[in-house]
Amino acid sequence: MIIKKREMPLSLKKLEALERRLPKKRPTVEVLARQMAGFKGELAIDFSLSFLPSEHYWFIHHKRKPLPIEALVVMANERTIVRHASAASASFSEKIIPCGRIPKYIINIEQTYIKAHYSERELESLSELLLKQHQELDNDILKQFQIDRSEIISGVQCQVCSRYAMEWDRRRWQCPYCRFRMLNAHAKALEDYSLLFSPTLSNRDARKFLHLTSPNYTKHILQRCSKSFIGKTREKKYLLR
Structure with a gap:
């Protein structure tokens, strides 16, 4: 068994x-x-x-x-x-x-x-x-390979041509290169953030990583993709895994 x-x-x-x-x-x-x-x-x-x-x-x-x-x-x-x-x-x-x-x-x-x-x-x-x-080993992958945070490519990756970064346009993510459009393309990007940086992030962190400008829409994304949150107002952080 x-x-x-x-x-x-x-x-x-x-x-x-x-x-x-x-x-x-x-x-x-x-x-x-x-x-x-x-x-x-x-x-x-x-x-x-x-x-x-x-x-x-x-x-x-x-x-x-x-x-x-x-x-x-x-x-x-x-x-x-x-x-x-x-x-x-x-x-x-x-x-x-x-x-x-x-x-x-x-x-x-x-x-x-x-x-x-x-x-x-x-x-x-x-x-x-x-x-x-059971507790799975959760090591700092950037520290392990001596990679600076600034070297990591931010943004939403296109799932068709694999290029960065997709842009939010008319309620969809759109690739500026192959024009592929997708609604939930941000989910994989947030997963990458949780694996490389931290399992929690703020609205501001998410906007910077996803290349978004709207705090309200970013909040909407985080509420749908996170498991829970800690803190209130500006100090609020969302738990991704």
């Missing part, structure tokens, strides 16, 4: 936002490619795990309980070739498998451990506790 579905990590979302809004290519491209490849590999493993009977297995990551641990290296790419540098490393070959063999490997392990360490009720309680206390 999958207690918590795998989602794209916040760190990967931040890398994607950074790539969209940097004027020049940086080393972040390589980091993004590696992390994206890793995430796709995890999804491939999830697919293999889906062949196991869901009512018999519980998948809980990052546990800290005194349970037997089986070490295993899983290759998401079925075409990966592993070469052993010595006889010592070759002895670990049975612990290196392609993801397609995961179900069979787990079933074999089940035959080794007969004693149940937890009841189903205890597993449910443990799962609820882990979900409740």
